[in-house]
Amino acid sequence: MSSGVPPWRQGTVPAGCQGGAARSVPGPCAAHGGGRSGMARPQPVPTAGAWQRPPPFLAGLADDTLTFPEHGHGLRRQKRDWIIPPINCPENDRGPFPKKLAQIKSNKDKETKVFYSITGQGADSIPVGVFIIERETGWLKVTQPLDREKMDKYVLYSHAVSANGQPVEDPMEIIITVTDQNDNWPVFTQQVFVGYIEENAKPGTSVMTVNATDADDAINVNNGIIGYSILSEEPKGPQRMFTINAEKGIISAIGTGLDRETTPNYTLIIQAADQEGTGLTNTATAIIKVTDANDNPPVFDPTMYEVSVGENEVGVLVTRLYVTDQDLPGSPAWNAVYRIQIGDPQGNFEVTTDPKTNDGILKTAKGLDYETQKRYTLVVSVQNEVPFTVPLTPATATVLVVVRDVNEAPIFIPAVKRVEVMEDVPVGYHITSYTAQDPDKEQSQKITYRMGSDPAGWLAIDPENGIVTAAQPLDRESAHAINSTYKAIVLAVDNGSPNHATGTGMLLVWLQDVNDNGPIFTQEVFHGSVLEGAEPGGTTATTWQAALEGCVTAH
Known part of the structure; x- marks a missing residue:
């Protein structure tokens, strides 16, 4: 609410061009000055009284001068010395340009003609020509709109010389601070944010953080301070399910009853507004995916x-x-x-x-x-x-x-049967009984037997009772008897349906030897020699042999 009193009568600097010191002397823009190392650095001069002279751009410029400190007085304030507070100039000023900022003045102008110049950033170094000074009057001017986001401060040095070019004052530092205007929109670091939260999560559970930046000043003013809010939430329900921390951008659950089977995804439109939520705005999308929890049993x-x-x-x-x-x-x-x-x-x-x-x-x-x-x-x-x-x-x-139940094959017990018999048993001799059992007990099936493998044809089996007899003479010395053992396969066949089942058993007949082979000379005539006069019982020059089974040697 305005008091009706002009700002320069209230002891304040007009809005948009305020000094950094709370009580600095007003002007088109407030100023500050100081010396470099070894140079005098004046101190702020407080305003006195309730009434102050209007700023130059409102009431004339004659007495608003920035004077150099007198030599030898260090930091002491002189009667007409102007101590320079920071010059704060707003960015994006519309002009007209060049526009006066402050007047530089030396007390030596009473003794000699003084000429003024400036050096430093924005004067004779990059960016050149942003600031100029009237050589004879000492008026410091800005020539173009400033952009705080490109350069937020300029450091200049004012110089005062006599007509012959000799310095009449030490150089004085002038700092021009570019004050911010809210000319930048917040910018989200990404347009789509994706976060995850488990269904049935409790209220207050954090989902994700969205982030936006603003190039404006967030330290001295609130132009760059961002406030976050949720503009919409889809799908809509009886209650909002999510909220966002206005300062930090943290999205968290606020409602209960997150259910992936009902709503697997939520889409939020997030707004970022500078000036702590009241200024320029921008939006982004936050997609929240509800992850599954085991809340549905098989x-x-x-x-x-x-x-x-x-x-x-x-x-x-x-x-x-x-x-x-x-x-x-x-x-x-x-x-x-x-x-x-x-x-x-x-x-x-x-x-x-x-x-x-x-x-x-x-x-x-x-x-x-x-x-x-x-x-x-x-x-x-x-x-x-x-x-x-x-x-x-x-x-x-x-x-x-x-x-x-399936028709299972009869089972010989044992699966391999070994019997011992003399090789000279007569034909029809009862060698053994080899039978099988039918596992299909409830089917009462009949089993018949037959020889499956009988290489020499020596054996016969009764199909009814499984009695094995000698069908031919046995011969231990036959090629069919390996290591005196004859191997035969016996089959047991049931009469089950739909198909007969056949079981097999192995019969090993171990043939015992009998002396059924006489000795035989290896040749009919043997030739040998003997020395005359040999003693009886001596060995001849040749050994005669006859062999069959065991060997017989003749001398």
């Missing part, structure tokens, strides 16, 4: 299965178990893990998970035996890879497995 559908499987089949599919789960497919909260809880103490079955469908795959781990157990009642449970959000009893399904 459920069997159906819960009862009745299947059959043939006996003796290993690794065959018994059945598929079907479950439904509303959690995210492929996630640990969806992946099913099956276990056989009841009904398989011997480990006859195994259950695995189909990674694509999440079905349970129930197979036989061993061959089932109809004659041992005709049916199994299995209780299979299912859980997810990760625990449920609250303790929960796992879902179960019951699988009734009926074992189908």
Whole structure:
């Protein structure tokens, strides 16, 4: 609210051109001065009294001068010395240009003609020509609009010389500070931000941080201070689910009931406004993805299965178990893990998970035996890879497995039978009885026997009772007897349907030797020599041999 008193009567510098010191003398722009190392640096001169002279651009410029300190007085204030506060000039001034800032004045002008010049940034060094000074009057002027974002401060040095070019004052430092105008919009570091939050997260859970920058001044003024807000949230619900920290840009959950299965994504339009939320604005999009939590247990559908499987089949599919789960497919909260809880103490079955469908795959781990157990009642449970959000009893399904009887081959006991017999037994001799048992006890099948492999044709078997007899003379020395053992294969065939089943047994006949081969000379005539006069019993020059089985040597 205005008091109706002009600002220069209130002891303040007009808006848009204020000095950095709280009580500095007003002018078109407030000024400050000081010496470099070894130079006099004047101190601020406080204003006196409630009334002050109007600024030059409002009431004339004659007495608003910045005078050099007198030599030898150091930092002491002289009667007419002007002590320069910072010159604060707003950026983007519309002119007209050149525009007066302050007048530089030396007290030596009473004694001699004084000429003024400036050096430094914006004068004779880059950027050249931004500031100029009237040589005779000492008026410091700006020639163009300033841009704080390009250069926020200029350091100049004013010089005073006599007509012959000799310095009449030490150089005086002048600092011109470019004051900020809110001429830059906030800029988000990215146009789309993506964050994640787990469903059922508690209010206050942080999702992500959005960030925007502003080139304007955020230290001396609030032009560069950004305030964040949420303009919209989609999809809309009965309550807002998210909020944002106005200063830090942190987005967090504010509502309860985040549910990925209902709303997997939220889209927020975020606004960044400078001047702490009241100035220039810009927007960006924040996409929040709700990640899955295990809040939907797997459920069997159906819960009862009745299947059959043939006996003796290993690794065959018994059945598929079907479950439904509303959690995210492929996630640990969806992946099913099956276990056989009841009904398989011997480990006859195994259950695995189909990674694509999440079905349970129930197979036989061993061959089932109809004659041992005709049916199994299995209780299979299912859980997810990760625990449920609250303790929960796992879902179960019951699988009734009926074992189908198949026509199994008769089984010889033992599978390999070894008997010992003399090689000279007569034809028809009872060598052994070799029989098989039919595992299909309930089918009452008849078993018949026959020789499967009898290389020499030496054996015969009774088809009714499995008695093995000698069909021909046996010969231990035959090529069919390897290491005195004759090998034969015996078959047992049942009369089951739809197909007969055949079992095999191996009969090893160990032939015992008898002296059934006389000695035979290796040749009919043997030639030898003997020395005359040889003693009786002496060895001849030649040894005669006859051999069959054991060897006989003649001398």
